[in-house]
Amino acid sequence: MSKMSATNAIEVQDVCLSLGGHTILDAVSFAIPQGSYVGIVGPNGGGKTTLLRIILGLLRPTHGRVAVFGESPFAARRRGNIGYVPQRIAQADIPFPISVEEIVWSGRTPAIGVGNRRSPHDRKFVEEVMDRAKVGHLRHRLVGNLSGGERQRVFIARSLAADPSLLILDEPTTGVDIAAKEEFYALLKTLNADLGLTILFVSHDIEVMTSEVAFVLALNQRLICHCESHKFLSEDTVERLYGKAMQSHPLHLHL
Amino acid sequence: MIPSIFQYEFMILAFIAGIVTAIVAPTMGVFLVIRRYSFMADTLAHVSLAGVTVGFLTGTQPILSAMAVSAITAIWVEELRRKRRVLGDSALSMFLSGGLALAAVLLSASRGLNVNLHSVLFGSIATVNRLDVWIILSLGVAIFLAIVCLYKELSCIAFDEELAETGGVQTRLINHIFVILTAITVSVSMRIVGILLIGALMVIPVTAAMQLSRSFRGTLWIAIALSLLSVIAGLFIAYYVGFSSGGTIVLLSMALFFLANLCKKFVGSP
Numbered sequence: 001m002s003k004m005s006a007t008n009a010i011e012v013q014d015v016c017l018s019l020g021g022h023t024i025l026d027a028v029s030f031a032i033p034q035g036s037y038v039g040i041v042g043p044n045g046g047g048k049t050t051l052l053r054i055i056l057g058l059l060r061p062t063h064g065r066v067a068v069f070g071e072s073p074f075a076a077r078r079r080g081n082i083g084y085v086p087q088r089i090a091q092a093d094i095p096f097p098i099s100v101e102e103i104v105w106s107g108r109t110p111a112i113g114v115g116n117r118r119s120p121h122d123r124k125f126v127e128e129v130m131d132r133a134k135v136g137h138l139r140h141r142l143v144g145n146l147s148g149g150e151r152q153r154v155f156i157a158r159s160l161a162a163d164p165s166l167l168i169l170d171e172p173t174t175g176v177d178i179a180a181k182e183e184f185y186a187l188l189k190t191l192n193a194d195l196g197l198t199i200l201f202v203s204h205d206i207e208v209m210t211s212e213v214a215f216v217l218a219l220n221q222r223l224i225c226h227c228e229s230h231k232f233l234s235e236d237t238v239e240r241l242y243g244k245a246m247q248s249h250p251l252h253l254h255l
Numbered sequence: 256m257i258p259s260i261f262q263y264e265f266m267i268l269a270f271i272a273g274i275v276t277a278i279v280a281p282t283m284g285v286f287l288v289i290r291r292y293s294f295m296a297d298t299l300a301h302v303s304l305a306g307v308t309v310g311f312l313t314g315t316q317p318i319l320s321a322m323a324v325s326a327i328t329a330i331w332v333e334e335l336r337r338k339r340r341v342l343g344d345s346a347l348s349m350f351l352s353g354g355l356a357l358a359a360v361l362l363s364a365s366r367g368l369n370v371n372l373h374s375v376l377f378g379s380i381a382t383v384n385r386l387d388v389w390i391i392l393s394l395g396v397a398i399f400l401a402i403v404c405l406y407k408e409l410s411c412i413a414f415d416e417e418l419a420e421t422g423g424v425q426t427r428l429i430n431h432i433f434v435i436l437t438a439i440t441v442s443v444s445m446r447i448v449g450i451l452l453i454g455a456l457m458v459i460p461v462t463a464a465m466q467l468s469r470s471f472r473g474t475l476w477i478a479i480a481l482s483l484l485s486v487i488a489g490l491f492i493a494y495y496v497g498f499s500s501g502g503t504i505v506l507l508s509m510a511l512f513f514l515a516n517l518c519k520k521f522v523g524s525p
Contacts, residue, residue, distance in 0.1 A: 056421045077423045084421040096289040098414060099470040109411040110423035116406055142469060162422055 007070045009034045009166050009198035010055060015064030017050060024050050025061070026221045032200065034069075034165070037192045039213035039229070040202045043242055046220040048202040049087065052170055055200075056084060069165065076166075080110050083159030083167040090148040090155075091175035100146070100154050101139040104130055107161035126161055133157035133187065149180025156187065167191065169201035173208070185212050206238065260494050268388045269380035269447065269490055269500070275395035276444045276456065277486035281464075281478035282402055283440045284457035286413045286433065288465075295434070297454035298332065298347045299325040299441045302354030304450050306442070307375055308361040317375075318390050322442035328354065329434035337427065378449030378501030380493055387446055394443050398436055409433060410471060447486070449501035456482060456505065463512035466519040481511050 010032040017025040025047045032038050040048050053059040055066055057073030068076035076082055105118075108126055112118060130136040133153045138146065143154060152172065159167060167188075173181045185208070191197045203209060209216050209229055216232045218224040218241045225232070225240075232238075260266050287293050306324030310317035328350055335346045362372075374382050402409065408429045412419040420426045444453045464477035489504030 058417065058421065077421055080423045082421055084418065086415075086417065097465055097468045097470060097474050102410070102471050103414065106407070106411040106414050106419075107422060109407050109419070112407060115404060140469065158418075159422075 007034065008032060008067075009036065009069060010200065011065075011067040011070075012051075012055070013065045015051075015054060015061045015066060017047075017054065017059070017061050017063075023221060025054075028064070028219070028223050030217060030223060030226045032198065032215075034198050035192070035196045036215060037188075037199045037213050038201075038215045038217060039209045040200065040217045040219055041204065041206060041209045041232075041241070042219040042224075044204065046241075048204075048219055049170055051219060052168055052200075052202055056082060056168060078110070080162035081165050083107075083162065083164035085152075085155050085159050085167070085169040085172055087170040088174055090152045090173075094144040096144075098143050099139065100135055100141050100143055101130075103143050103154055104135070104139075104157045104161055107158035109162075111162050125163065129157050129160045132191075133160065147177075147180070148175040149177060149184065152176055152180070152184060153187070156184075160191075164197070166198045166200065169199070171203055172201055173203070173205070188212070260491065265381055265383060266490075266494060268383045268385065270487075271388050272383050272391045273380075273447045273486045273490050273500075273504075274483065275391050276447045277482045278479055279395050279398050279440050280444050280448075280453070280456045281460040281482040282399070282475065283437050284461040285464075285471075285475050285478055286409050287437065288458055288461045289413050289471075290416075292343070293454065293458045294344060294347045294351075295329070295332070295437055296441060296457040298351040298354070299329055299438050300445070300450045300453040301351045301358075302328045303441055303445060304375065305354045305357040305361065307445075307450075308358050308365075312361065312365055316386070316390065318387065318394075318442050318445065321445060322394075322439055324354075325438040325441055326435050329438040330431060333430055333434045337430070374449070375445070376449050376451050377499045378445075378447050378452060378504075380447070380490060380500045383446050391443050391446065394439055398439055398443070401432070401436055405429065405432065414471075447490075447500055448504055449499075452501040452505045456485075456508065459505065459508040459512055460485065463508065463515040466512075466515040481508065481515075485511060 008031045012031070013029050015025055015028045016023070028051065040051065042048050050059065054061050055068065055073060057077055066073055069081055073082075104126060108122060112122060127136070130139065133156045135150070135153050135157050138150060138154070143151060146154065173184060176184060188199055189212070192199050210232060213229050215227070216229045217226050218232070220241050284296070287295055303321035303325045306321030307317040309315070309324060310320030313320070332346050332350055335341045336343045341349070371379070371382065408424055411422070411424055412426055412429055416426060440457070441453050444456060448456050460478040460482035461474065463481050464474045468474040468477050485504050485508040489507050490500060492498055492503045493500040
């Protein structure tokens with residue numbers, strides 16, 4: 001799936017964002033090599049989603065530079081290099097009739113080019129993607145009638161349909177039950193290991209961060225740390241990230 | 256034997272214009288409805304009234320002047336929505352009243368202007384002439400071809416605009432084309448259903464189809480079928496009973512909506 005040669009998948013240099021006088025992100029810099037599996041963790045309001053939106057080119061930073069595969073987010077988007085699964089998609093109300101197949105194919109839109117002719121390669125690719133996300137058997141179902149976990153997989157398939165090199169997910173498991181959650185993270189792991197897909201996701205779930213991903217970016221306005229996930233808990237990062245409040249409720253860490 | 260209704264040229268013209276309207280209106284309507292942009296049709300229709308008046312005052316074809324005025328408004332509203340300067344629905348309601356106000360002023364300023372306001376507002380089959388039909392037919396074909404070419408982009412944006420954008424769809428360009436197509440659809444539909452009832456023909460068949468369909472594409476086809484049924488039956492009734500064509504067509508599509516809703520209730524949701 002990977003289309004680019006060896007550069008960093010994402011480079012963020014000195015990114016600042018303020019909105020209405022409030023600082024949301026302050027001098028954030030990091031690089032994510034291709035093929036990495038990285039999680040962003042931090043408190044609510046710490047700027048996680050905002051950072052993703054800047055990387056996706058949906059928001060412009062007040063200051064600083066972002067490169068995705070060595071080019072601007074807009075250029076990377078045009079190439080279909082970025083797959084995105086937004087927040088709360090598993091719970092979102094979809095009040096109009098649309099089938100699973102139609103959602104997944106809509107992810108293939110820019111790759112098809114002008115017109116509606118689907119080549120055999122398009123069809124084969126979309127079939128593969130649906131198999132991988134295990135949604136093939138749901139193809140004729142209405143998306144609005146699916147469970148949270150099923151819907152999550154449909155939107156993963158949708159994001160893969162354009163053959164991206166980078167997959168960005170925002171709180172992917174909100175509204176998904178525990179069994180579906182495990183299956184979901186297993187899917188992400190195979191996408192990362194088998195296809196070399198760079199994966200970046202946001203979660204406030206520290207347990208997931210330490211057990212699933214290889215690298216953690218801890219964000220609370222500033223980048224508190226960018227480290228391997230097993231080192232994440234051994235340092236005093238959690239305290240710096242969440243302040244003293246976390247210490248009085250150690251059970252929340254599920255340790 | 257040809258039924259007596261088709262012995263009159265104006266009825267044949269009305270049927271051609273009606274069928275084009277019946278196909279094009281719900282086709283655009285599907286995208287408007289699922290984007291929660293249904294009100295756009297009504298707004299552009301009201302603005303079209305100002306366009307029609309301008310047409311009468313300057314001696315241009317009213318359909319064309321209506322189309323120009325509503326296309327400009329459409330782009331304006333879309334830009335306001337995109338820049339989030341104004342909430343989408345307040346922009347629409349502002350332009351709706353603004354269009355009507357402009358029409359009122361222009362009409363009053365041109366006292367003695369011979370405009371059959373009733374037929375413009377509620378649609379009329381007797382006033383359709385050959386030139387109208389040629390304009391309606393060519394614009395209708397153009398809209399349909401544009402939708403066929405852009406179907407996947409339009410539906411991708413309609414499902415989720417932000418996902419379409421991050422996926423590399425040129426949302427701004429496509430949205431501009433989309434609102435211009437909506438403006439053209441409104442001016443095409445104006446003759447048969449009238450300015451006040453265009454929105455209904457773009458929205459009601461779609462809402463009815465949504466009760467029955469199991470996919471987006473299915474919704475589109477069912478909506479076109481229901482709209483054709485309402486328009487054709489409506490034109491027959493309008494001719495034989497003498498009712499207003501626009502009113503009859505919209506009431507019939509409302510009836511089909513309730514029927515579809517009953518079907519859903521008793522047969523179960525799709």
